[in-house]
Amino acid sequence: MIDLLRRIGKNRKTVLGLNERYLEYIRPYNLSPAIEIADDKVLTKEVLSAQEIPVPETIAVINSYEDLNKIDFDSFPSSFVLKPVHGVRGGGVEIIYNRDKNGEWILSRGRRIDLEDIKAQCRDIIDGRYSLHQEKDTVLVEERIKSHKAFRYYAYKGTPDIRVIVFNNIPVIGMLRLPTEQSDGRANLDLGAIGAGIDMAVGKTTTAIYGKSGLIEKTPGYNLPISGLKIPYWTKILRYSIEASKASGLGFATVDFLIDKEKGPMIVELNARPGMSIQLANQVGLRARLKKAGGIKVKTVEKGIRLAKDLFGGEIEEGIEALSGKNVIGIYENIEVQGINGEIYKGKAKIDTGADSTSIDRNIAIKLGYEDIINKFEEIEIPDEYTRKQGIELMNKFRDELVPKYELLEDVNLIHSSHGMSLRPYVKINLVLDNVDFETKATVFDRSKLTYPVIVGRKSLTKFLVDPAKKKNII
Amino acid sequence: MDFLISVLERNITPTEITIIENSFFLIISLPIVTTLTGFMRHVIGLKSLSVYAPIVVTFAFYQVGFIDVDADSNFLRGIFFGLILYVIVFLTSSFTYSLIKPLRMHYIPKTTIVMISVSIVIIFTILLGTLFFDRKGLIYLDIFPLLMIVTLSDTFVSTLSRKSFEQTSLIGLQTLIIGILAYGFLSLREVRTFALEYTAVLILILVVINFYIGRFVGLRLTEYFRFSDILLKEPDDRPTKKNRKK
Incomplete structure (x- = not known):
């Protein structure tokens, strides 16, 4: 009991309550001209666009x-x-x-x-x-802001928004708000949306609360773990939030973002009266962070970003990811390949650092719209047996002949594998791995007899570190 | 207070003194109620509909307590009839408002419609109440507390236009709690005696308390519950984790 009280006594000083929020932060740092800007959506947009901060058009x-x-x-x-x-x-x-x-x-x-x-x-x-x-x-x-792919399975109907509180030109705390069925697609915690805390160093979600009902770990819809979701454009979000605070004159501001799938993050709203639920979403007191951020002189936006990452991050996989800037992935991962015909292939893939390049199964490639190229390739008559030299000649011939003809065909290569030598097409694909969306090359051949229809090879893994001990829930 | 009376003494009768004392006590009660409202808001964390609402509740209850003067239990009587009136005004306002909410109307006419419905219901309540309570009850009700409670419908409508029915009910309940506490406090004979005898001290105390509450930056009692997850965390768990990694 005494231990409990001592714990509360210590933690009490880390939490920001409404009394202190108003007297110590809103009153001194948000003067009325700045509040006027925040309270008027049209004025907010004018002020921000004047500083070239992106807002919805x-x-x-x-x-x-x-x-x-x-x-x-x-x-x-x-x-x-x-x-x-x-x-x-x-x-x-x-x-x-x-x-x-x-x-x-x-x-x-x-x-x-x-x-x-x-x-x-x-x-x-x-x-x-x-x-x-x-x-x-x-x-x-x-x-209309079109929701970014990273949130596709996490948000019900509406567009999730990202909220960052900036104080003294340092982003101090953040929250990702996910609309749910209960909130009818709106990102409002009072209406039953999910609020997920964000690790400020890497922009990944940590803990989360569901409406007013307390902590949750998985999304109510797809039952996906909420923790560890990577927010795209995180550094840009930090940058714009600092710039918005400067442009509006709000010293203690809430900055709300939506992420458009093409244009990236945009500021939709500024608020001079930051809400306090963000502390629950992060399971962290805001007062301690404000005290930390308060005494520092922040001259440049870059310094503000760096301070935010250094001071208020490091909850998840700190160190490696923050230092290398690379995502840590396991040996088996859920991936998505986006087809050129709008089809999307979703499934598990093996991360194979022993393979030079990524390869995908012929049938999947056909479904994703690469049929033309594959057919063309299969029409080509290749001698049953050829020497290595002949193989290279063939490769060069087809490369010169076909690559300029097909936009999606990146290259033709001679592959040595346990099945002997074979000529294979390389196509350009859009791969989503660990919520990172990128373009890469993949060979196409019949993998139907193999365990994994897709393997991801070294050339596609330059942005990642592979940790064999890391296990994820693979769908 | 004594000083004021002594100034007037030469041409004042004892009845007049009682009247002056009564008015004086009611007036000085206003800041007492708002002090309590402020305390409940900033230290405890109970919201009220407005600054004015708990005052209305307190004085309406106070006046209602005088029904049937011969009775001894003024306080309970006040609570009883006061509660009935308050709940009736709240429910009628919410119901009528929910009916006309979809209509595109200006605010004041909308509130007026609500108030009309409240007036009708209140009149019927008094008539029925008089029948049920064998003429001893509501018909003796003073008109002023009644009017005051009816005007609360404006406060209810303005809150309902911003918040949901559930939220408004919750704040309405909190307002009621504040009002009842204030009413209970002011009903104490000692408080009245103190206020009349040591008026200057009372005012000084009120000023000091309000400056204190006005600069209070601690957590509200309700926030200790709201943030209990964070408050109950092991205080040192994060730093040690970090140290271990380094």
């Missing part, structure tokens, strides 16, 4: 009915987001995914709306239906 700002009449919705891209500038709890946000032949817009769950519906929605927002106390509001039309 504004398509239109609609202030009044007159504005609405002047707007030509046909000139919009087929996918966009409507939102009230002063919306409360995500109310009134409408995500438009596409437009069909009849000119109707497609919403989630396949609902369709026409021009009149969209205008009615805009009028509702202007009338303040979604703003606090029904005050007049403004419609913000933005590009």
Whole structure:
């Protein structure tokens, strides 16, 4: 009992409560001009884009009915987001995914709306239906952020967001918020989203909480372990969060990011009143971190990034990953190969440092859209037996002949293996391994009699370190 | 207080003194209630709907306690009728608000509609209550506490427009707890005596307490529960892990 009290007494000093948050941090570090910027989404975007910090592209700002009449919705891209500038709890946000032949817009769950519906929605927002106390509001039309592949199996419907708190130009704590079925695709902890703490050194998730119900380890949907998920563009996220804090003048700020699968991280919101649940997601007190960050003079953004990584990271596989900047993977890993026809192959692969290059099974390659090349190759008549010299000649001949013809064909190579010599095509593939997405070369041949339809070889592993002791849940 | 009375003494009657004392006590009670509200907010962690809501609850309960003056148990009576009225106003407001919420309306007319429904229900409650309590109950209710409680519907609506029904109920409950505590405190004869005899001391104490709460940066009691996972962690487990690795 006494031990318990002593423990609480010690830990108490690490946690930041609402009283101290307001008196010691919000009041002194966030002055009203800065708060004004954060509270107005349109102003936030202006200030950030002026500093070349990426924000979702504004398509239109609609202030009044007159504005609405002047707007030509046909000139919009087929996918966009409507939102009230002063919306409360995500109310009134409408995500438009596409437009069909009849000119109707497609919403989630396949609902369709026409021009009149969209205008009615805009009028509702202007009338303040979604703003606090029904005050007049403004419609913000933005590009839709397409969720990054890294989160595909982790987020239900919506787009996960990443929240970083910056103090004294140092990112001090971070959280990944994953929408769930319960939160209906919204990344709001109060509504039942998942909040996962982030190791600041490597940008990987640590512990996580599920809504208000406490710690969880696996996602409710796919039952995947939440810990260890690598957030893409982590260093960029740290950089932009520091720059945003500087640009807005908020000394103690929450910076919210979405990650677009093509454009990378973008700031969607600044908040002058950081929430305290982030401490629970990380299972770490924020006060101790703020005290650590407080006394340091941070002159450059680079230094801020370095300090964030050095001071507030190192929970998972610290050392190797942080030092080498490389991901540590095991011998068997889940991989994804993205086909040129939109098909995706998912499965386990052997990480084979004994093999020179990656190879994938012929049948899989066909499914992924490489049929043309494979057929072409199989049409070629190759003598049953040839010497090494002849083999090289053949290789050079086909290389000169075929590589310029097929964009996806990278190379033709003569392979010596236990089956003897053979000529094999090398194709360009998109591989996702340990959440890292990269382009690499792979040979294609019939592996149907082998245990692994895909092996990943040395040439594709330059960004990784292989640890044979590391085991993962392989689907 | 004595000083004020002594100034007026020459042309004042004992009845008038009682009246002045009563008004004075009610007025000085206002900052006592808000001090308690502040304490509950910043030290304990109980939220209230607004600064004004616990005051309304306290004084409404206080006045309701005077129903049927011959009774001795003023306090329980206040709690009993006060609670009934409070719950009725809350439920009626929430129900009516949920009905008209989807309609596109300005805030004040919307609140007015809610208030109309609350007024109707309250009138019926008084009539029915009078029948059930054999004419001893609600009909003796003073009009002011009633009006005060009805105006709470505005506070409820404004909270409901920002938060869910569950959240509003929870905050409404916390407001009620603060109000009842304040009412209990002010009902103590000693508090009244102290306030009237040592007014200056009381004011000084209030000022000091509020400066203290105003600069209080410690964790709120509720935060000890909220962050219990972190607070109960072995304090040294992270550094030793690091040292071992190095």
